[in-house]
Amino acid sequence: MENFHHFSFFPVSLCTQRIVGPVGAPPKIIRPCLILQSYRSLSIRGAQEEDPPDPQLMRLDNMLLAEGVSGPEKGGGAAAAAAAAAASGGSSDNSIEHSDYRAKLSQIRQIYHTELEKYEQACNEFTTHVMNLLREQSRTRPISPKEIERMVGIIHRKFSSIQMQLKQSTCEAVMILRSRFLDARRKRRNFSKQATEILNEYFYSHLSNPYPSEEAKEELAKKCSITVSQVSNWFGNKRIRYKKNIGKFQEEANLYAAKTAVNAAHAVAAAVQNNQTSSPTTPNSGSSGSFNLPNSGDMYMNMQSLNGDSYQGAQVGANVQSQVDTLRHVINQTGGYSDALGGNSLYSPHHLTANGGWHETATPSSVTSPTEGPGSVNSDTSN
DNA sequence: CGGTATGATTGATA
DNA sequence: TATCAATCATACCG
Numbered sequence: 001m002e003n004f005h006h007f008s009f010f011p012v013s014l015c016t017q018r019i020v021g022p023v024g025a026p027p028k029i030i031r032p033c034l035i036l037q038s039y040r041s042l043s044i045r046g047a048q049e050e051d052p053p054d055p056q057l058m059r060l061d062n063m064l065l066a067e068g069v070s071g072p073e074k075g076g077g078a079a080a081a082a083a084a085a086a087a088s089g090g091s092s093d094n095s096i097e098h099s100d101y102r103a104k105l106s107q108i109r110q111i112y113h114t115e116l117e118k119y120e121q122a123c124n125e126f127t128t129h130v131m132n133l134l135r136e137q138s139r140t141r142p143i144s145p146k147e148i149e150r151m152v153g154i155i156h157r158k159f160s161s162i163q164m165q166l167k168q169s170t171c172e173a174v175m176i177l178r179s180r181f182l183d184a185r186r187k188r189r190n191f192s193k194q195a196t197e198i199l200n201e202y203f204y205s206h207l208s209n210p211y212p213s214e215e216a217k218e219e220l221a222k223k224c225s226i227t228v229s230q231v232s233n234w235f236g237n238k239r240i241r242y243k244k245n246i247g248k249f250q251e252e253a254n255l256y257a258a259k260t261a262v263n264a265a266h267a268v269a270a271a272v273q274n275n276q277t278s279s280p281t282t283p284n285s286g287s288s289g290s291f292n293l294p295n296s297g298d299m300y301m302n303m304q305s306l307n308g309d310s311y312q313g314a315q316v317g318a319n320v321q322s323q324v325d326t327l328r329h330v331i332n333q334t335g336g337y338s339d340a341l342g343g344n345s346l347y348s349p350h351h352l353t354a355n356g357g358w359h360e361t362a363t364p365s366s367v368t369s370p371t372e373g374p375g376s377v378n379s380d381t382s383n
Numbered sequence: 384c385g386g387t388a389t390g391a392t393t394g395a396t397a
Numbered sequence: 398t399a400t401c402a403a404t405c406a407t408a409c410c411g
Contacts, residue, residue, distance in 0.1 A: 188390050188407045196389095211400090232399080233391060240401065241389090 057160075060167040067174050069109045070167075104177050112170045119166065123159040127152060191234075195224035199234050203242075204256035209358055210239055239358070 064070035130151055134143055191199070202220060203210050212220060217231045224231070242249050 190389065190408060230390080234389090236400065236402095237390070240403090244402095 054164075057164055057167070060164065060171055063171050063174070064112070064167060068105065069112055069170060069174060101177065105174065108170060108173050108177065112166065115166050116163065119159060119163055123155065126159075127155050130155060191224065191226060191230075195226060198223050199231070199238070200252065200256050201260060203235065203238050204253050205260045207253070210235060211358070 061070065131148070134148055134151065137143060190196075199220060202212065202216070206212070212231070212235060214228075217228045217235075221228045221231045226234075
């Protein structure tokens with residue numbers, strides 16, 4: 001999303017990193033990962049040094065403050081807050097890394113503060129030293145207060161430039177630290193089997209429109225103990241990889257389709273029973289889906305849509321929809337996103353084409369028949 | 384160790 | 398702004 005290329009004041013060598021990489025490969029420079037997205041406001045370029053309210057210095061100060069280096073003692077800034085937030089999710093997996101990160105950060109902070117103090121002290125000492133010299137000289141020659149002021153100004157400027165260097169190198173240290181510890185690419189872990197299971201279940205049961213809503217993403221994130229953006233990443237990857245090579249995913253699709261189909265069937269049975277015993281408007285409570293959305297809708301409508309392949313039903317709940325997807329997949333295991341759901345705006349929030357598919361492929365029920373029936377589940381499209 | 388799987392990042396896009 | 402497409406970097410497996 002964002003990047004921090006605008007941090008021109010960092011030497012390039014520090015914003016990028018050499019990767020040891022696979023043998024022989026030419027050393028690669030990885031693009032600076034988005035550390036520091038939060039400092040976008042600092043992106044003014046141009047860096048005029050002269051003026052006292054030096055923008056560059058301000059940027060450094062901002063960053064140090066935000067990183068919790070120059071700020072108040074404990075707590076840290078955004079970084080610590082983010083770490084705490086991440087850790088609260090229960091994924092103790094990376095909280096270790098975070099604590100490690102924090103330890104290193106506080107180390108940096110300590111060094112920064114002691115150095116800063118040293119500089120200030122040195123500055124004061126030097127100033128008084130010069131003042132004394134001037135005072136001594138004033139006995140032999142007249143020295144205007146203006147001259148004194150000028151000298152002091154020079155000294156302070158000199159020291160503040162040193163200070164700036166300190167700040168800069170501290171920033172660099174923090175950046176490197178962050179890229180080491182927080183660049184997720186370096187620390188990639190596969191999701192737990194359970195998590196992938198849940199995600200796959202959702203994906204294949206919403207094959208006609210695998211775009212979980214924000215709430216659904218949150219729900220999934222909670223169930224999988226991952227973040228919402230990880231869920232988004234996962235779905236993004238999954239969609240693209242699925243449609244790139246549907247054949248490869250056939251088996252998986254069948255697996256999950258069958259899995260949820262059982263649940264769907266149960267739900268259908270329950271619904272039917274419900275209908276028999278009570279009024280047709282009775283909702284089916286036992287929807288199997290992992291996502292119990294309200295508004296179950298009329299199951300019969302969906303079943304008809306399965307056969308008729310033209311869905312005109314009015315409002316239907318998403319859980320029901322998922323069952324439809326699943327059943328449809330089982331019935332005509334062709335890769336299955338070609339259902340004609342176009343009419344229902346409820347389920348086409350994103351990229352449903354006129355065709356009804358979430359990736360534009362010509363309709364057809366013959367998108368892929370990979371090995372002509374790896375399938376097990378009976379396929380009788382007509383009935 | 385090499386190939387594949389997979390999670391994350393980035394730039395483009397509508 | 399969410400998503401896509403390409404790509405990166407690491408994990409995992411034979």
